[in-house]
Amino acid sequence: MTNLKGSVSRRTILRAGAMTGGAAMLGTLPATRLFAQEPEKPSEIIVRAWGGEWVEALKKGVSDPFTEMTGIAVRHDLTEDNEIQPKVWAAVAQNRIPPIHINWDTTTNATKSALRGVTEDLSDLSNLAETTDLAKPVGLEGYPIVNTYGYVYVLAYRPEAFPDGPPTSWKDLLDPKFKGRIALYNDGIGFHFPAQVAGGGSLEGIPDDMGPCWDFVEQMKAQEPLLGEDPDFTAWFQNDEIDAACTISTNALAAKRNGVPIEWTVPVEGCKFDTDGLWIPKGLPENELYWAKQYINFAITAQAQQTWLDGLGLPGVVPGLTPPEGLAGDPSYPTEPEDFEHLIRISSAVQVENESEWFSKFKEIMQG
Amino acid sequence: MTDVTGPEGKRRYPLRWHVMDALEGAAGVLWPRRMAPFTGWLLLAPALLLVAVLVLGMVQIAESSLHTLDRSTFLPSEDYTLENYRTVADSATYLKVIWRSLYGSFLTVVFTLILAFPYSYILVRTNSAFTRKALLVALFLPFFIGQVVRAYGWLIILGNAGLVNDALELIGVERQRLLFSFPTVVFGLVQYMLPFAVLLLAPALTAIPREVETAAGSLGANWARVLWHVVLPMARPGLIGATLVVSTLSLTDFAMPAMLGGGSQDFIANAIYDQFFRTADQGLGSALALLLVAIGSLLVGAIFAAFGAGTLAMGGRE
Structure with a gap:
């Protein structure tokens, strides 16, 4: 089950971020200084992704706009989801910094990581309030994973x-x-x-x-x-x-x-x-964890979901998305x-x- | 040697002499002359260190193989058990995969040696410099292309819409499914192993004096008898060395079965991958990995016992 210990200071930071700059984050403000008391920005965050059409859609819908808004570069690690899993598990077990900031994963695989206790809790993402039930992982406490589409x-x-x-x-x-x-x-x-x-x-x-x-x-x-x-x-x-x-x-x-x-x-x-989702492995420095959470928070906005999932041709977790051309009513x-x-x-x-x-x-x- | 007397009558030595003196002095401090009896061990140290790291890894894998996966936490169980080995022994799938790996390895050795022997023989015996260079280029080119790229090459050439099927269609033969079967995997392995076998056979054939073959011929032996009674027995060290290398590399191969097997022709390495990366069961994966090491070691040990180490003995006593 999800381990929430040690999340107090992170929550404090996140709430502060959400209050002062969360809205701006989702808008179109320039990158340099969105938050009054934002933690130090890392030069990049690493998102594990599937290649081909999958990563192209993520890049266009989430990563590029995120970089534009925050100035933080996003690097996509195309290691297979099954192959990154033991690496992340080993890093957490050995108290090392994990090799990625965010794992784009199948919900089933991500659930294994959550059961093993290597996922950060994401319950405090402000945009979760705007999502449908599909975003919530079934049978797990809190949000160790945020489902992003079906x-x-x-x-x-x-x-x-x-x-x-x-x-x-x-x-x-x-x-x-x-x-x-x-x-x-x-x-x-x-x-x-x-x-x-x-x-x-x-x-x-x-x-x-x-x-x-x-x-x-x-x-x-x-x-x-x-x-x-x-x-x-x-x-x-x-x-x-x-x-x-x-x-x-x-x-x-x-x-x-x-x-x-x-x-x-x-x-x-x-x-x-089935569903796929995003999750963050434990062991990241506080500031990097903060910005990784902001990435996921942005990925579940209507703006990001619309472009990302247009590319994938999949239904998202935010109400009111327009189906891609030719897919309305498609099974x-x-x-x-x-x-x-x-x-x-x-x-x-x-x-x-x-x-x-x-x-x-x-x-x-x-x-x- | 330069021996120059300076203007003040002092000898001036070349710079490299000073460098060598300094290096010798440093070596004397770091490794005093009284340590000379241990110099051999010092030179062996990197190899021993490498083996030690490998052994440590094997010990960890062995330890891991004695724990089952707890699927409620996805952590290894605390208890030590042989359950993973029992799972392998009770599974018809794993036994089939192990048998397929051994059989595939055997066939690869046979076909590779059949092809590599004449290739090496011509390479060694030809009087044409052009032929020798052409054979060497053809031999070494594949080394510059990785195994995965080569496998993809076969996917393109042997695919339903590939070159071979295009050619077959031109002569009125219906398109055939040439990929994704056991023979395709063996074919890919043979193509991959051929350079290794030639490189191990060529020195052994070079060591056979041409005059010995001439003498056999002058005593009335035809080429087949010369081959059977002279060349093959004298090339035995090369054949054994090639067998050892090709069999162990084929037995442990991953890419060819994965890419040319269409998912249904797994070797042991593919089964290990599945356990480590698909089902997250490191214990079962470790048990399979140890079994692979054991099978490979037994195979090599049996060949050593029966035939010696061949060219791998490096001139030492077999």
Whole structure:
């Protein structure tokens, strides 16, 4: 659980900052002196990010405006989220200054770090008051993470491979003509839950009765799917290696924006909905912690969210954002309660507790 | 030697003599003459230090492998247990991955030696300076390109829309899935290992006097018998050295299975990565890492015991 000890002085500083300059921070004032008693500015802050379209969107929507307003340069560290995790954990355990100021992370991964007690509490960010419930991590005390948007693991497909219309079920991928032409994440992330339904099971069976999920994964294994990471999907679609994939809609959107003929859909069994967030590792000097918090505080403003998430094509955590062109009403861009009817959302606590086992089981089937 | 007498009759020595005298004096202070019996150990010290650091790391990994991951706190458990090793032993996946690594390593050694031997032989025996230089350039060029870049090269060449499939289509053959299979991984490994094998074989072949082959030929042996009864036995140290290096590097490889295997052809290193970085289970990752070290050591030990160290013995007694 979140450890709040030692946060009194930080809160004091943060409140002072929020009172005297928080509003100005979100405005368009020049960079040099926003706060009367602001802590010393570091020359830069380091934000871990995913590469490609992801970091470009963050840079345009959050990092560049933040630099413009504060004068603090933002460096993006493109180390994979899974690889930075043990480095941050080791730094905190050894009382070293962590290698990054802010981690842009999946909520599930971030929850592991929160459970380990390496995250700073972010409850005192002034802009949290303006966010929706999606920003709050479920099952954790306070705000060790601030969720910043949601996303859907859609079924992305090449329209020419489906001449009779879009696939309506995940079972459509079992057609022999798709043998070797399907891609999944190499740990099965995003596919476990729809597979549970497609295999004849129910969501209530998660995590205790996942037999139907593994039965369906076995059937999918016979189709010899390719297994990869985010960048692989875009490349595989571009290089005509695959006809369909279970992937985050952002990757499909990126491929489409790059001229690849690709569409996506939410089949009848549903698609996994999840969130990503920002968090700060413990062990930063006070002034750097302050400015790292200000970065996150800015990232959840309507101004930053609109530009950042236009780039990602994802729904944010601030009400009233305008959907990017062509995504209004799209199943990958849920905003209204009815949009979530076919989306599967499982609590982070269940995912964190069982994810390793699910990954291992998926690997066992796919490596067999 | 310069021996110049100055205007006042004093000898003037070259500057480098003074420098050498100063260095010798400093060495005498730092490492007195009475310490001379230990000079060998002094020279070995950096190597021993390096090994000590590695051993310390291994001890830490061994310690880590005896703790399971507590998923309520994501910290290692306090208790010591062999549970991680039991998990590996009970898992059909890990046994399959270990078997695949060993089999892949074996196939890589076989195919690499088959290709490296004639390459090295021509490199050593050719009378054409141009041919030798061309072979050397072709051998060393891949060293300037990292393994990952080379793997990406194969992705481009062997992909569905790649050069090979374009060529196949030109002659009326339907496009084939050439990537993301076990043979593709072995193919990538062989291409990666070939320069290492040639570099280890070439000195052994150079050491075989050309006259020995001529003598065998003059006694009636055809080229096949010369190869079988003369060249191959005399090249044994090179073959053993190449086998040792190629087998251990292939066994522990990460990039080729990851990039050319399409996610379903993992080797042990990929399984270790998954545990450290995907599931945050350092204990299980450490157990797998130690198993990999043990398997590699057993493999090398078995080759040493059966055939000696080959060229890796550096001229010492095998």
